[in-house]
Amino acid sequence: MPELPEMENYRRLLNQKIAGQMITEVEINRDKSVNVDPNHFIRAVANQRVVTVDRRGKHLLFHLDNKQVLLLHLMLGGWMYFGTEEDKPERTIQVRLSFGQYHLYFIGLRLGYLHLHNEQTVQKELADLGPEPLEPSFTVQEFLNLLGERRSKIKTKLLDQEFIAGIGNCYSDEICYHAGIKTKRSIEDIGEPERIQLYHSMRHVLLNALKLGGYMDNPLFQGDNLTGGYTNRCLVYDREGDKCNRCGGTIIKEMISSRKTFFCSNCQK
Missing domain, CATH: 1.10.8.50 (Helicase, Ruva Protein; domain 3)
Known part of the structure; x- marks a missing residue:
């Protein structure tokens, strides 16, 4: 299961790739990977820009410009790939976010999830997490x-x-x-x-x-x-x-x- 170093590495690289970019299309191939009706998820996410990608513990938070937040937990077996249809892995894709000709593929989300929240509900979801061990304030x-x-x-x-x-x-x-x-x-x-x-x-x-x-x-x-x-x-x-x-x-x-x-x-x- 990806832990802090893996998710922080993802966060840094994804900010280089998709921060400021518009999500042009959303595809959901496994309804259980999201927490709301897939059509509602697509309407809330498509045509929104990714403002930034944050991390909290083992979670990633994709902040969109409509104040919605995608909360990702990869759990056991989950991973991501960013690329084109030509070079994507030959694996089952649970969710795909498109950025023009490039796509962010969420793979292995059988235990993991990509949930839709607003700024308030996502903080409630993460409220029980302990301190971040690499923060300067954690002495x-x-x-x-x-x-x-x-x-x-x-x-x-x-x-x-x-x-x-x-x-x-x-x-x-x-x-x-x-x-x-x-x-x-x-x-x-x-x-x-x-x-x-x-x-x-x-x-x-x-x-x-x-x-x-x-x-x-x-x-x-x-x-x-x-x-x-x-x-x-x-x-x-x-x-x-x-x-x-x-x-x-x-x-x-x-x-x-x-x-x-x-x-x-x-x-x-």
Whole structure:
């Protein structure tokens, strides 16, 4: 599932491609991918300009010039492609937004969605999300205050979108690995020095993944050499049985709260 680095990468690239551009046509091939009657969706979106694309957690927000907002969550298996009919992927397209001869294709939206909101209702939808971990205002002291005396496992809490927005299964493992902390440790057993290290590891891992374009499998457009650059850079995630690059130990896969988790059996304490 795309997480903060992937969605922020999408946001930056899409603003370069479609900000200020008019949506000339809308095609909906799967009614369940939208939250209103498809005809209503099309009437509200067609012939509107995309003012800007924002991000909140794992969501993208397409702000239109009629004050409507398209709220995107790709969920598991969702991705996007921007291009022409000639170079589009040979995949089922759930929704298509056209910008003249170029189109933004939403692919794999079986669990994901593209919902229509106004400025007020979209804020209600996102009201429960926690702070953005890369915002300058989210300081180490804010992080320590958030952890407080919580008692859940650290991985479970990092996955909680009401705690911190944007971190998912992959980066929770990578963050804990960078910090040298096992994902299944309980928060109450982690002292302040390790909590501070966890904060710095969170920022380091997310910024590095963003710089490399995240771990998406598919480029956003033809000639996109950035998206997916982190795919083969994961140090523990999805590397069960491999040797740890730091200590030579074996990377283990376990389940925590029905979520697979990867860690080094030797150097994560």
